[in-house]
Amino acid sequence: MYDYLIVGAGLTGAIFAHEAHKRGKSVLVIDKRTHIAGNVYTEDIAGIQVHMYGPHIFHTNNKCVWDYMNQFTSFNRFTNTPVANYHGEIHSLPFNMFTFNKMWGVITPKEAHAKIEEQKHKSGITEARNLEEQAISLVGKDVYECLIKGYTEKQWSRPCKELPAFIIKRLPVRFTYDNNYFNALYQGIPINGYTAMIAKILEGVNVRLNVDFLRDRSELEGLARRIVFTGQIDSWFDYELGVLEYRTLRFETETLFDTNNYQGCAVMNYTDRETPFTRCIEHKHFYPELETASTVITHEYPSEWKAGDEPYYPVNNERNTALYESYKELAREKCPNVIFAGRLGEYKYYDMDVAVMRVLEIVSENFGEA
Ligand code: UDP
Numbered sequence: 001m002y003d004y005l006i007v008g009a010g011l012t013g014a015i016f017a018h019e020a021h022k023r024g025k026s027v028l029v030i031d032k033r034t035h036i037a038g039n040v041y042t043e044d045i046a047g048i049q050v051h052m053y054g055p056h057i058f059h060t061n062n063k064c065v066w067d068y069m070n071q072f073t074s075f076n077r078f079t080n081t082p083v084a085n086y087h088g089e090i091h092s093l094p095f096n097m098f099t100f101n102k103m104w105g106v107i108t109p110k111e112a113h114a115k116i117e118e119q120k121h122k123s124g125i126t127e128a129r130n131l132e133e134q135a136i137s138l139v140g141k142d143v144y145e146c147l148i149k150g151y152t153e154k155q156w157s158r159p160c161k162e163l164p165a166f167i168i169k170r171l172p173v174r175f176t177y178d179n180n181y182f183n184a185l186y187q188g189i190p191i192n193g194y195t196a197m198i199a200k201i202l203e204g205v206n207v208r209l210n211v212d213f214l215r216d217r218s219e220l221e222g223l224a225r226r227i228v229f230t231g232q233i234d235s236w237f238d239y240e241l242g243v244l245e246y247r248t249l250r251f252e253t254e255t256l257f258d259t260n261n262y263q264g265c266a267v268m269n270y271t272d273r274e275t276p277f278t279r280c281i282e283h284k285h286f287y288p289e290l291e292t293a294s295t296v297i298t299h300e301y302p303s304e305w306k307a308g309d310e311p312y313y314p315v316n317n318e319r320n321t322a323l324y325e326s327y328k329e330l331a332r333e334k335c336p337n338v339i340f341a342g343r344l345g346e347y348k349y350y351d352m353d354v355a356v357m358r359v360l361e362i363v364s365e366n367f368g369e370a
Pocket of ligand 1: 084093147148149151152155167168170171269271
């Protein structure tokens with residue numbers, strides 16, 4: 001009998017396991033995949049750490065989180081400066097003075113503000129009620145149409161008018177000539193990849209891979225006094241109140257032997273509606289310090305999610321948010337010994353640093369240290 005059974009060996013599960021183990025608890029971590037690290041999993045291909053479930057760039061403003069992670073890995077100096085490709089035309093991201101200069105020829109922040117105000121005014125927006133209105137208010141109609149509309153509608157497969165404004169608020173808008181995608185004090189990629197980092201977090205902890213909790217539930221549930229479940233909360237309840245929706249992605253990864261620099265940046269976003277993929281990732285550029293003979297690229301295709309597919313992005317619209325709240329209530333009533341945690345357990349679009357903060361909060365609550 002273990003003190004804790006932790007379902008999922010991703011960032012959240014691994015940190016909970018580490019903290020419980022540190023407090024002298026007996027812990028078993030299981031994962032249905034053949035590897036640890038969940039969606040931050042990286043794999044060595046041709047000497048390059050390849051992000052197998054989409055690019056992950058660690059960034060945070062929180063020094064405690066940064067110091068916490070630095071116990072397990074060193075980070076390199078990578079700064080995310082993705083490039084937008086709109087019908088073959090290159091634009092700067094996030095939205096900043098380089099973007100506004102290319103779009104309108106404006107030079108000063110004052111001119112950029114004026115242009116955005118004019119476009120916002122023309123659109124008749126007073127209060128931003130959805131992603132489209134939020135985007136136009138922030139960056140004007142031209143930037144919205146070239147750099148946001150197509151990308152977002154591909155990514156979420158819904159019109160921008162039907163999407164919540166908060167999605168676009170993730171991206172900074174800057175009136176400086178600065179292409180750094182994140183407003184974060186600390187940023188980087190684990191030097192030896194995320195898998196090595198998670199392995200370090202899990203040091204000393206029992207881990208069993210290839211174990212599907214939902215399939216072998218009756219046997220596994222009895223193994224521990226408490227369970228930390230980082231899978232989809234609705235799957236725990238066999239979807240009895242309905243299915244929470246996600247967006248999923250399909251990755252096409254290839255190794256190119258005829259070049260060691262395919263696109264000149266780590267992330268190129270294809271922001272037009274016609275190109276079927278949203279991004280092309282060239283993994284070696286996450287490691288500016290790395291010299292390689294070849295290169296590995298991944299095209300990312302967003303697609304409709306159906307039960308059984310990998311869930312990547314929770315779709316936090318009204319219907320799903322209400323449904324999630326009902327599941328949370330059900331969890332409170334029916335399973336006091338289960339902690340639902342992480343992007344899937346809490347149905348939240350967490351960045352990695354927020355996921356870390358959140359699981360550390362859960363750890364404190366759980367061990368009565370709050
Ligand atoms: N987005 C956009 N154009 C871009 C990049 C992002 O319109 O070139 C929008 C899009 O709606 C996306 C959101 O901003 O879903 C958040 O982007 P982010 O890069 O934070 O997404 P993630 O890296 O989590 O996929």
